[in-house]
Amino acid sequence: MPHEVRAVVAAKKGAPVEVQTIVVPDPGPGEALVAVQACGVCHTDLHYRDGAVTDDFPFLLGHEAAGTIEAVGEGVTGLSPGDYVVLAWRAPCGGCRSCRRGRPWYCFDSRTAGRPMTLLDGTPLTNALGIGAFAEKTLVAAGQAVKVDPAARPEAAALIGCGVMAxxxxxxxxxxxxxxxxxxxxxxxxxxxxxxxxxxxxxxxxxxxxxxxxxxxxxxxxxxxxxxxxxxxxxxxxxxxxxxxxxxxxxxxxxxxxxxxxxxxxxxxxxxxxxxxxxxxxxxxxxxxxxxxxxxxxxxxxxxxYGDCLPSRDFPFLIDQYLYGLLDLGGFVTETIALDQVEEAFAKMHRGEVLRSVVVL
Known part of the structure; x- marks a missing residue:
């Protein structure tokens, strides 16, 4: 059964983002449904809103996220409901020429969910960096969800997904x-x-x-x-x-x-x-x-x-460094905000007032 959830949408180039209700399908083969707990406000999201990445509006913004697996689709192994994950915008396919040569961090066919999330009227959404996590739930390819130690606070763990890793x-x-x-x-x-x-x-x-x-x-x-x-x-x-x-x-x-x-x-x-x-x-x-x-x-x-990273290797390592007190992930979190404060967070970012605003759901 599809899920209706609140999410941050960039409807048209340069316009302020809006919180809208969107439709998230249940996971199909090779996919995972994630209940988002936290998502950092990254400069790339602002680039999407301003049309500097592509003009495939409307966009579902947010890509620097941590949460829990709510459901998985057919054929998914290694993930179960309740698993705590950080989302990666590169999920190596394992079969392209780069992956076959042992360089999966340069994968040319990175995996994302096969079906779009949509507005209530059925309009497909383009997910920022293949994720779209300024939302209460999001649908990703299973390979994008990397299990990490659940002791890490979501607002800190989320930042591993993009800026800190890069x-x-x-x-x-x-x-x-x-x-x-x-x-x-x-x-x-x-x-x-x-x-x-x-x-x-x-x-x-x-x-x-x-x-x-x-x-x-x-x-x-x-x-x-x-x-x-x-x-x-x-x-x-x-x-x-x-x-x-x-x-x-x-x-x-x-x-x-x-x-x-x-x-x-x-x-x-x-x-x-x-x-x-x-x-x-x-x-x-x-x-x-x-x-x-x-x-x-x-x-x-x-x-x-993306820091030439291999998420399945590097995300758990960086979370462990954080939990051991060696990597100050908490120091990157300037403020925690709600979904309806993302536009304000963009303005603060532009003025240089924050390292990271983090949406907490």
Whole structure:
């Protein structure tokens, strides 16, 4: 029997989001019905609302979520009603050429639910990142639901589903930060601070946080930054070089995704250093670099997709790090809100007032 639940819908480009009643079907083969307990308000949801991702309106927003399994469809193994899960927007298929080569974090055919959730009039909804979890219940592919320790508070656990995983993975999985490395992170929002936390947990000796907002730099110190640079009035490249004996850092992480921050990260690397791009650029962004510098500086430039994570491996690990007191997930939660406060949360995000607002149901 279909389920009528409250959810946050972006009806048209740029319009304020609305709480509407939607219809969620029972799970079919390979699917799971999840009762959502918490869902973080991520910048990607704002991109969807503004039509910057696709124009397939109306959207069911929300993708950074934790909850419990309510029902599973035919053929689902490893999940049962009552299981506590974090939802992943990448669920490796196991059969594409990337998965067959042992690189499931680059899966080209990631699984999502096969049937749409709809408005009451039957209009299909496009789920943000294949999830749609600003809702009392959501339907996902079973592989998107990753079991984790139920001792983790939902509002903290939810953040593993996107921002924290993206930032932590950018440092640990993509950047391969190791003991003694020096790291610079440009942009100290949720993703950037997760990169800082990941770098510290993996043994970085020096972690330099770069931002234009002193409030965010103060937060970065909470997550382990050893040095901070306010780039509003300071050349961040020169400042990072001054903090590294003139050499630059081993790994520079751009968690903003603007052409200027990309160029800064490129230039603040040490010889043969690594640039990791995890901030999401706008579709019209371009960057120009002197080809001789690309060649002569050596090293590498790598994009980090979802922190190059394998959710079934990385989600439980990060939850355990949180429960052991090693990863301060609670520090990312600025406020908890209700479904009807998501539009206000977008405004706070735009003003830089929050790391994460988290909808709690």
């Amino acid at each position: 930032g932590y993975g950018a440092a640990v999985n993509t950047g391969r930060v190791g003991r003694g490395d020096s790291v610079a992170v440009i942009g100290c929002g949720g993703v950037g601070n997760a990169a800082i936390a990941g770098a510290c947990l993996n043994g970085a000796m020096k972690v330099i946080a770069v931002d234009i907002d002193d409030r965010k730099l103060d937060q970065a110190e909470r997550f382990g930054a050893t040095h901070t640079v306010n780039s509003r009035g300071t050349d961040p490249v020169e400042a990072v070089r001054a903090l590294t004996d003139g050499h630059g850092v081993d790994i520079a992480i751009d968690a903003v995704g603007r052409p200027e921050t990309f160029r800064q990260a490129f230039s603040m690397r040490d010889h043969a250093g690594l640039l990791v791009q995890v901030g999401v650029p706008t579709p019209d962004s371009t960057v120009e670099l002197p080809l001789l510098d690309v060649f002569s500086r050596g090293g590498a430039i790598k994009s980090s997709w």
